Amino acid sequence: MAKLKASLTSDQLMAYFDTNASTELVVDASPVGLAAILYQITGDKRRIISYASRVLTPHQPGKDNPADYMSQHPANMSTLAAEATSVTESYVSFITSHAVPKAxxxxxxxQQTVLDNDLQQVIGAVVNNNWHAIANTTAYRSYWHIREELTAISDGDILLRGNRLIIPKNLQQRAIDIAHQGHQGIVKTKQLLREKVWFPGIDNLVEEKLSKCLPCQAAIPSDKQEPYQMSELPDCPWQNISVDFCGPFPSEEYLLVLIDEYYRYPLVYVVTSTSAKATISKLEHAMSLFGIPDVIKTDTGPPFNSRDIC
Ligand SMILES: [Zn+2]
Known part of the structure; x- marks a missing residue:
């Protein structure tokens, strides 16, 4: 246990693959899951390069089910050998150290997990495989439905949902603040947060908080913007042209980029203004070289919504 605690607090980082170092792949299977960890040995240190795990089937909970312990403890996939145990420790350490939000x-x-009443009840239920004991509690209502994904670790001071750390109540607000720093809107902030951590009501809390944030409201349209769509190939060159700005750059210049959708050939003008006037003069130059296209595609923002351009 002391060793596990040490490895949990150790600063174990994911290493890059080194073609000169000796490599080991440890795989393990149980009736409920598969796990694989690729690690390399440099000197006397073992560093995880990558890991993977899969839960195989849903299971029936119950004290008589020998698979139960395993599925309740997916990170603890093997109890077979010391070797596998140390790999499991590395795996758990890997998850926990990577799931901690920055700051x-x-x-x-x-510390906060130990002080969190709900989490302590849940950890007790997971460790003893006895959810009866906490029936009718808030903790039971919030966690029972995800019980198969839960793993309690070490001295009851860490609870994982799959690969994600469950954040105790006292730190939830701060976890959201950290994910919210870039003001990327509700959808992105939720994604960012849920990559690494989880707690009951996480989505509602993010929505509640960010719905009052003006910069995040402004970010909503860009969340809904589709990534580049494949458009149909025009019949000939210079028939469909798409036009967009890139910048501003530190020099306060912009790039006006015209792309011919047939050749995907870009025509780039350096401009100091995104005004309609400046844009028109560059478009006229392009048309004097290649002729007048059938279709010019732009976004609907300025200057393309200007009367001068229509
Ligand atoms: Zn915001």
Whole structure:
């Protein structure tokens, strides 16, 4: 246990693959899951390069089910050998150290997890495989439906949902603040947050908080913008042209980029203004070289919504 605690607090980072180092692949299977960890040995240190795990089937909970313990503890996939145990420790350490949001420490999360009433009840239920004991509690209502994804670790100071750290109540607001820093809107902030952490009501809390944030409201349209769509190939060159600005750059210049959708050939003008006037003069130059296209595609923002351009 002391070793596990040490490895949990250690600063174990994902290493890059080194073609000169010796490589080991450890795989493990249980009736409920598969796990694989690729690690390399440099000196006397073992560093995880990558890991993968899969839960195979849903299971029936119950004390008589021998698979139950395993599926309740997916990170603890093997109890067969010391070798596998140490790999499991690395795996858990890997998950926990990578799931900690920036500007928050694992020590803080552990301390608050110990102080969090709900989390302590859930950890007790997971460890003892006895959800009866906490029936009718808030903790039961929030966690029972995801019980198969939960793993409790070490001295009851870490609870995982799959690969994600469950954040105790006292730190939830801060976890959201951290993910919210870039003001990327509700959808992105939720994504960012849920990559690494989870707690009950996470989506509602993000929505509640960000719905009052003006910069995030402004970010909503760009969330809904589709990524580049494939458009149909025109019949000939210079028939369909798309026009867009890139910048401003530190020099306060912009690039006016015209792309012929047939050849995908870009025509780039450096401009100091995105005004309709400046844009028109460049478009006229392009047309004097290649002729007048059938279709010019733009976004609907300025200057393309200007009367001068129509
Ligand atoms: Zn915001």
């Amino acid at each position: 928050m420490t694992l020590t803080e999360i552990k």
